[in-house]
Amino acid sequence: MIDLEERIRTYPVTRRAFIQGTSLAGVAAFLAACGGGSSPQPSEGGIEGPLNFANWPAYIDLTEDETSSPTLTDFEAKYEIEVNYKEDIQTNEDFYATLAPLLGSNLDSGWDMVVLTDYMAARVVRAGWIEKIDAVGTPTAHANVRDELKGLDWDPNMDYHFPWQSGATGVGYNVVSTGRDLTKIEDLFDPAFKGKVTLLSGYPDTFPLIGLMLKGKGEISNFPADMTFDDAQKVHDYLKPFVDSGHIRKFTGNEYLQDFGSGDTWVAFVWSGDLASSGGEDDRFVYPEEGSIIWTDNMLIPKGAKHKAAAEAMIDFVYDVANAARLAAWIYYISPVKGVAEEIAKSDPDLAANELLFPGPEITAQMYAQPALEDAEDLKWADLAADLEGA
Amino acid sequence: MRKSLRSRSAIPYLLMAPGLLWLIVFFVLPNVQMISFSLSEGTLRTGFTTPPEVWNFDNYIGGLGRFSDNFRNSIVYGGLATILCFLIGYPLAYSIAFRGGRWKSLLLFLVIAPFFTSFLIRTISWKIILGNDGPLLALLRDGLGVVPANFSILGTPLAVVGGLTYQFLPFMVLPLYISLEKIDRRLIEAAQDLYAGPWRRGGTITGAIFGGFLLVALQVGLGYASVTGEDPTLAAAVAGALIGALGGGLVGRYLVSQSFVRVTFPLSLPGVFAASILTFIPAIGDYVNASLLGGPKTQMVGNVIQGRFLQQNDYPIAAALAFILMAAILVAIAVYARLLGTEELTGGTA
Numbered sequence: 256m257i258d259l260e261e262r263i264r265t266y267p268v269t270r271r272a273f274i275q276g277t278s279l280a281g282v283a284a285f286l287a288a289c290g291g292g293s294s295p296q297p298s299e300g301g302i303e304g305p306l307n308f309a310n311w312p313a314y315i316d317l318t319e320d321e322t323s324s325p326t327l328t329d330f331e332a333k334y335e336i337e338v339n340y341k342e343d344i345q346t347n348e349d350f351y352a353t354l355a356p357l358l359g360s361n362l363d364s365g366w367d368m369v370v371l372t373d374y375m376a377a378r379v380v381r382a383g384w385i386e387k388i389d390a391v392g393t394p395t396a397h398a399n400v401r402d403e404l405k406g407l408d409w410d411p412n413m414d415y416h417f418p419w420q421s422g423a424t425g426v427g428y429n430v431v432s433t434g435r436d437l438t439k440i441e442d443l444f445d446p447a448f449k450g451k452v453t454l455l456s457g458y459p460d461t462f463p464l465i466g467l468m469l470k471g472k473g474e475i476s477n478f479p480a481d482m483t484f485d486d487a488q489k490v491h492d493y494l495k496p497f498v499d500s501g502h503i504r505k506f507t508g509n510e511y512l513q514d515f516g517s518g519d520t521w522v523a524f525v526w527s528g529d530l531a532s533s534g535g536e537d538d539r540f541v542y543p544e545e546g547s548i549i550w551t552d553n554m555l556i557p558k559g560a561k562h563k564a565a566a567e568a569m570i571d572f573v574y575d576v577a578n579a580a581r582l583a584a585w586i587y588y589i590s591p592v593k594g595v596a597e598e599i600a601k602s603d604p605d606l607a608a609n610e611l612l613f614p615g616p617e618i619t620a621q622m623y624a625q626p627a628l629e630d631a632e633d634l635k636w637a638d639l640a641a642d643l644e645g646a
Numbered sequence: 647m648r649k650s651l652r653s654r655s656a657i658p659y660l661l662m663a664p665g666l667l668w669l670i671v672f673f674v675l676p677n678v679q680m681i682s683f684s685l686s687e688g689t690l691r692t693g694f695t696t697p698p699e700v701w702n703f704d705n706y707i708g709g710l711g712r713f714s715d716n717f718r719n720s721i722v723y724g725g726l727a728t729i730l731c732f733l734i735g736y737p738l739a740y741s742i743a744f745r746g747g748r749w750k751s752l753l754l755f756l757v758i759a760p761f762f763t764s765f766l767i768r769t770i771s772w773k774i775i776l777g778n779d780g781p782l783l784a785l786l787r788d789g790l791g792v793v794p795a796n797f798s799i800l801g802t803p804l805a806v807v808g809g810l811t812y813q814f815l816p817f818m819v820l821p822l823y824i825s826l827e828k829i830d831r832r833l834i835e836a837a838q839d840l841y842a843g844p845w846r847r848g849g850t851i852t853g854a855i856f857g858g859f860l861l862v863a864l865q866v867g868l869g870y871a872s873v874t875g876e877d878p879t880l881a882a883a884v885a886g887a888l889i890g891a892l893g894g895g896l897v898g899r900y901l902v903s904q905s906f907v908r909v910t911f912p913l914s915l916p917g918v919f920a921a922s923i924l925t926f927i928p929a930i931g932d933y934v935n936a937s938l939l940g941g942p943k944t945q946m947v948g949n950v951i952q953g954r955f956l957q958q959n960d961y962p963i964a965a966a967l968a969f970i971l972m973a974a975i976l977v978a979i980a981v982y983a984r985l986l987g988t989e990e991l992t993g994g995t996a
Contacts, residue, residue, distance in 0.1 A: 352956045355690050450798040498942045504801045505941050518778035519800055630692060637958055645942035646716065646949040 304336025306565040309350070309369045311552070312342040312509045313533040314420070316585035326582055330572050336565055345508030347375040348457050348637075354557065358384040363559040368566040370419045374459060374627055376553040377409035385415045386556040392567040393417070396574035399592045404551065416553040417570050418591035420528075420583070423614070423622060424460040424548040427525030429515060431537045439544040440468040443522050449502045451521035453514060454494075456506040458487065458640040459625045460548055461524055465490045467545040467623065479548065479623040484635055491639045498643050506644045527611050528587030540611065542618050549622035551591070587611040683965040690959035705966035713950050713967060720946040720971070723803065724930030726867045727810035728818075729860065731925050732918070734811070735818035740910075742819075743826035757819050765813065769938050772809050776800050776939065801941030803868045809935035817924040825917020826910070833913070834905050842904035849898030849907075857894015858887040919986050927975055947971055 315324045327338045344350045350369070357364045358379070371379065379385055390397060396417050404418050405411070428437045433448065443452050454461045463479030466486055470476065474493075475486045497503045507514065512529060514520035515538050527547075530538040556566045572578060579592035580599050584606055600607035610618060628636060687702050688694040710717070742753045760768055774780055776799040786793050799805050865886045933948030940946075947967060954964035 348957050352959055355959060359690065447796065449796055450801065451796050501801065501941065501943065503942070504798060517774070519798065521796075634689065634692075634958075641953065641958060643942060644953075645945035646953045 302334050302336060302564045302568055303562055304334070304565050305339045306336060306562055306569055307339045307341075307365060307367045307560075308566075308569065309341050309343045309366045310419070311344045311370060313512060313529045314342070314370070314552075314586055314588075315340065316582050326573065326578060329578070330569060333572070334565070334568055336562075338569075344370065345510060346456055347372050347459070349508065351375055351379070354379070354384070358382070358558055361559070363561065364557040366557050367560040367562040368569060369555050369557060370552050371555060372459070372550050372552050372625075373407075374625055376416055376555055377407075377627070379555065379557075380409055380415045384558050386558055386560055386563055387414050388417065388556065388570065389563075389567055392564065393571045393574075395571045399574045399576060399579075399594065401591055401593050404591050416555050417574070418551045419554050419573070420586065420588035421549065421551040421591060422588045423527040423542060424455070424464060424524055424550070425527060425540060425542050426522065427511070427515070427530050427534070427538060427540050428522045429518070429520075429535070429537050430539050432518065432521040436539070437522065437541055440464055441545075443524075444497060444502065445522075446502075448522050449500070450504050451519070452497075452503050453505045453507050453511055453520050453523040454503055455511075455524045456508055456640070456644060458636045459550075461494075461506070462487055462490045462636065462640070463548050463623065463625055464524060464543070464545075465493060467543075469493060471545045479626055482626050484632065487636050487639055491643060494643055498645070506640075527589075531587040531611055532585060542610070542614070542621070546621040546623055547618070548625055549619075550625055583612055589614070680965045680968065683961045684969055685966075686962045688962070690961065694961065702962065705962045706970060709963050709966045710970055713947060716945055716947040716950045717970075717974075719803075719936070719944060720930050720948065721974075722867045723807050723810060723936075723944075723946060724926055724932075726807045726864065727814060727929045728922050728926045729863070730807070730811040731815050731818040732922060733860075735815055735822055735921065736918075739819050739822035739826055743823055743829075754820075754823065757816050761816060765934065768813065769809055769934050772805075772812065772935075773800065773938055776805050776808070800939060801944070803940075803944050805939040806936050806944050806946075807868060809939045810929045810932060813932070813935065814925045814929050817928065818921045821921040821924060822914065822917045825914045825920075829910060829913045833909050837905040837909045842908060844900075845902050845904045845907055846899055848904075849900075849902045850895045851898070852894075853898020853902070854891040854895035857897070858891035860894070861886040861890030915986065919983070923979060923982070926978070930975060931971060 316326050317324055324340070327340055331338055350371070354364050354366075354369070359382075397413065400413065400417065404421075405413065410416050426437055426440060426443065428442075430436060432451070443454075463482065466475055466477070466479055466482050466489075469486075469489060470478070475482070475489055477483060477486055494503065504520070505514075507523070509526070509529070511520055511523050511525055512533055515523070515530065515534055525540060527540055527542075530540050554566075554570055556563055560566060573582060574592050576592060576594045576598050579590050580595045583590035583592075583595055584599055584603065587609070589612060596607060596613055599612070607613065614622070626636075682696050683694070684705055685701050685703065686694045686696040686705075687700050738757070742750055742757075746753050776782055778798070778800075782799065783793075783797070787795065787797060862883055865883055930946075931948050933946055933952050936944055936946045936949050937952075948971075951964050951967050951971070954960040954967070
């Protein structure tokens with residue numbers, strides 16, 4: 256389903272020029288890839304390209320005319336290799352489904368670098384589908400990664416992953432359509448928004464957020480990371496009537512950006528930086544009163560990647576403080592790189608105070624990790640989510 | 647002599663060989679694999695246990711039970727789309743075949759023209775047409791003010807059926823056109839010479855019955871998840887039946903002649919059969935329209951199969967559902983062929 260929606264990027268959405276921007280970036284990257292051909296090109300540093308890089312929409316910086324990305328252009332110039340940058344990931348689950356049959360059979364996935372959220376990154380690392388990152392090739396990354404991102408139990412020494420960005424899941428809305436500012440998760444269920452609400456597909460974002468709301472009402476006692484299957488069942492039972500009545504129009508991946516652009520969605524669960532970087536001027540993101548979900552998306556090199564050195568070069572490149580600051584300033588996500596706050600404060604003090612890039616203590620106190628489930632449990636939750644999604 | 651005869655008798659098999667090989671490699675083998683999957687247990691992540699270790703027929707029974715709503719959606723939407731395609735396509739094909747004159751080729755080209763863009767682009771353009779900023783809502787909501795500000799067409803059965811009807815219309819028109827085009831005009835002239843005039847009384851009654859029935863069918867089909875958010879009421883059904891009957895009656899009385907009913911339509915039946923099969927089969931298995939234009943309540947069985955294969959990696963259930971769908975379509979076609987009894991299908995000459 257999402258796989259199809261993803262292709263919408265290449266049609267011009269009305270009204271919101273910003274969204275066209277994201278699609279143009281994809282087109283530009285595609286054209287860049289075509290222009291150079293795809294044969295291996297040895298460069299001075301002995302790094303071969305092109306770098307086949309799969310990432311999420313609205314996750315790369317763009318030039319003013321939104322036809323190319325300074326980060327990618329500079330990288331290409333520095334290493335003299337092409338970057339085949341594709342905004343092919345709309346949800347973790349869908350992208351995993353495209354990788355699993357190949358990596359599971361020891362075949363090349365065609366990607367040199369992919370970006371997956373913690374729980375999915377942990378799953379593919381445990382499955383042994385990820386190449387070890389060469390520490391010699393990535394000194395900047397090892398030096399600059401923020402300390403609190405180190406020491407995760409699934410990869411304590413950063414052998415297999417480096418964070419791309421962190422972000423939050425919260426409530427996005429179009430202030431003109433809703434006619435008021437929203438502050439909490441419960442606002443999604445205002446009858447005035449019937450048919451204009453979308454949630455995120457799968458359980459990892461939607462279920463913990465609704466869980467936080469139900470916890471506020473005293474119906475669930477656990478925080479998201481400790482939610483049980485019973486809690487998930489309660490979330491399902493709470494949402495079901497809203498799905499049946501058509502209040503919740505759809506479950507989406509990253510393509511909610513298009514629906515905000517066309518006005519078909521007024522209120523939705525969204526990822527924190529997207530609307531700021533790629534939404535319209537009336538689209539807002541709010542950290543809900545009940546709390547928000549914090550996650551980190553990670554760069555991974557799939558097993559058998561043909562241009563592993565190029566991927567390592569990219570990891571090191573985006574951990575350069577200046578490069579990281581430029582990237583974060585455009586995409587409005589939380590950078591994993593030390594010193595980005597100071598770097599941004601030098602040039603743009605307003606941005607340094609932006610809660611999307613640098614959430615304050617009262618917001619971070621209310622940020623909760625996603626549930627980390629074992630395989631069997633994961634399938635049961637996914638089944639609950641599938642039941643809500645109708646397929 | 648003998649030798650050359652024998653080699654000649656081998657020629658048909660040689661000619662068939664590439665096609666047969668193709669079918670074996672790309673149809674038979676995958677289907678054997680799928681049957682094996684449909685009786686297996688497990689998922690991609692946990693690994694599969696396949697026959698002969700396990701014969702898990704519960705995939706079929708459980709799948710049919712759990713996804714009965716999706717099967718119902720497929721049958722209802724596919725059926726409605728086929729009927730709507732027929733109602734739009736038959737007059738269109740008829741006009742092109744009988745009144746097209748020197749514009750025939752151009753008109754046919756226009757019917758196929760949308761096919762020069764991709765299926766996805768066409769569906770997405772419907773998303774724009776029916777969307778919040780689209781022309782339809784601009785008229786209904788902003789122009790006439792008959793629907794509230796948060797009214798959506800996207801996500802309703804109407805959007806899905808509309809999309810399906812649009813997508814598969816050429817599949818209906820082309821076979822109909824071919825069967826209408828080859829009708830011998832002298833038969834119609836002969837019928838008219840033999841006093842086949844306007845079809846007044848019969849047309850009014852038949853048209854009224856069909857029209858009333860159709861509008862109620864549309865209401866029930868589209869109404870159970872309901873465009874307006876309200877459950878369909880008896881009063882609405884009666885009103886629909888009356889409106890349909892009136893429209894159908896008028897069409898039957900003034901637009902249909904006896905020569906059409908007795909000569910043209912029966913002669914075009916093989917085309918009607920082929921066209922409805924060609925429309926119904928892809929429509930019932932479609933998932934793109936429901937995915938892009940529909941909502942959680944309008945997902946068809948194709949969406950379940952796609953989701954189970956590509957999102958949950960639950961191959962056994964997906965394969966079982968695919969076979970159930972295949973069987974259902976085959977049964978439906980067999981029944982339909984029996985009812986319509988077209989000679990082309992039973993081996994006679996048209």
